[in-house]
Amino acid sequence: MKIVEIENLVKRYGDLVALDHLNLSIEEGEVFGLLGPNGSGKTTAINCMLSLLKYDKGEIRLFGEKMEPDRYDLKRQIGIVLQNVAVFEELTVYENIDYFCGLYVKEKKKRQELVEEAIRFVGLEDYRKMRPKKLSGGLLRRLNIACGIAHKPRLIIMDEPTVAVDPQSRNKILEGIKELNRQGSTIIYTSHYMEEVEQICSRISIMDHGRSIAQGTKEELKELIRTGETITIEDVILTAEQIREMEIQPYVHEVDYKEQTLTVRCRKGSQNLVKVLSLLEEEKVGFGRVYSELPTLNDVFLEITGKQLRD
Numbered sequence: 001m002k003i004v005e006i007e008n009l010v011k012r013y014g015d016l017v018a019l020d021h022l023n024l025s026i027e028e029g030e031v032f033g034l035l036g037p038n039g040s041g042k043t044t045a046i047n048c049m050l051s052l053l054k055y056d057k058g059e060i061r062l063f064g065e066k067m068e069p070d071r072y073d074l075k076r077q078i079g080i081v082l083q084n085v086a087v088f089e090e091l092t093v094y095e096n097i098d099y100f101c102g103l104y105v106k107e108k109k110k111r112q113e114l115v116e117e118a119i120r121f122v123g124l125e126d127y128r129k130m131r132p133k134k135l136s137g138g139l140l141r142r143l144n145i146a147c148g149i150a151h152k153p154r155l156i157i158m159d160e161p162t163v164a165v166d167p168q169s170r171n172k173i174l175e176g177i178k179e180l181n182r183q184g185s186t187i188i189y190t191s192h193y194m195e196e197v198e199q200i201c202s203r204i205s206i207m208d209h210g211r212s213i214a215q216g217t218k219e220e221l222k223e224l225i226r227t228g229e230t231i232t233i234e235d236v237i238l239t240a241e242q243i244r245e246m247e248i249q250p251y252v253h254e255v256d257y258k259e260q261t262l263t264v265r266c267r268k269g270s271q272n273l274v275k276v277l278s279l280l281e282e283e284k285v286g287f288g289r290v291y292s293e294l295p296t297l298n299d300v301f302l303e304i305t306g307k308q309l310r311d
């Protein structure tokens with residue numbers, strides 16, 4: 001069943017088109033990644049999806065029904081973890097989670113179980129009685145997540161939950177998301193970290209300038225592009241002719257040479273590394289460290305948009 005369907009969504013802020021005919025379709029059970037650089041429209045898309053923002057054109061259906069501001073029946077099935085931490089300073093970790101869970105689950109015994117489970121999920125067992133002020137940034141983010149997901153919603157929306165989070169908290173958060181998904185929640189996850197999206201998402205939409213420029217599994221996305229592998233060779237001194245020679249090889253898609261480092265984006269095929277090194281040997285050029293990388297989602301973004309995903 002389709003949990004989210006967005007058709008031709010347009011959202012303008014004055015003259016700025018933040019969403020430009022965005023289309024998305026998300027199936028139940030997916031961990032769906034919205035990947036895009038800052039300002040590409042991820043947060044705006046989520047706020048429209050939740051009816052927190054009015055939009056100019058298009059249609060949004062959640063759980064097969066048209067989403068509107070007063071559809072509390074639909075909203076109750078959604079857990080939200082937004083970028084800004086929103087918890088009560090005067091309540092402890094436990095009380096905060098209990099409060100948010102209590103908005104959905106009235107029965108005390110059941111709620112107690114859910115709150116305990118959420119605490120375990122995010123690894124805040126040792127901090128139950130602490131107030132938010134005492135928590136580090138990473139722990140605070142984990143609390144924010146626990147508050148959003150304790151009631152086990154059918155759909156969980158997380159907007160960049162790991163920005164400015166330490167690696168330990170980040171791993172805990174990513175593991176928690178996978179576990180929530182295993183337990184049955186569909187997840188929408190926005191990020192500008194391609195590694196995270198590759199790690200946890202079953203399907204990904206790459207966003208740029210308010211549009212989804214490509215959608216699919218990470219394997220499908222990588223199939224879309226011509227780059228098969230990227231070979232980097234350090235400490236190599238090349239003449240303009242030698243670079244040109246590299247560029248015209250049939251297996252080469254693109255060459256970049258900066259600060260004595262040669263980067264060769266090869267087309268899909270075998271033996272690329274051998275071919276590149278043989279060419280250097282023929283030219284009697286010495287070189288330092290050599291490494292080869294398979295395409296990343298950054299390569300996909302780069303090839304489609306001509307710019308880096310990273311800021």
Ligand SMILES: Nc1ncnc2c1ncn2[C@@H]1O[C@H](COP(=O)(O)OP(=O)(O)OP(=O)(O)O)[C@@H](O)[C@H]1O
Pocket residue numbers: 013016018036037038039040041042043044045160192
């Ligand atoms: N309230 C607003 N008023 C005017 N412009 C806005 C507003 N909110 C967002 N924008 C603009 O809309 C575009 C999309 O922003 P949005 O926050 O949705 O992107 P994002 O992909 O979520 O980026 P980030 O990761 O920085 O949150 C940006 O150009 C942004 O400057």
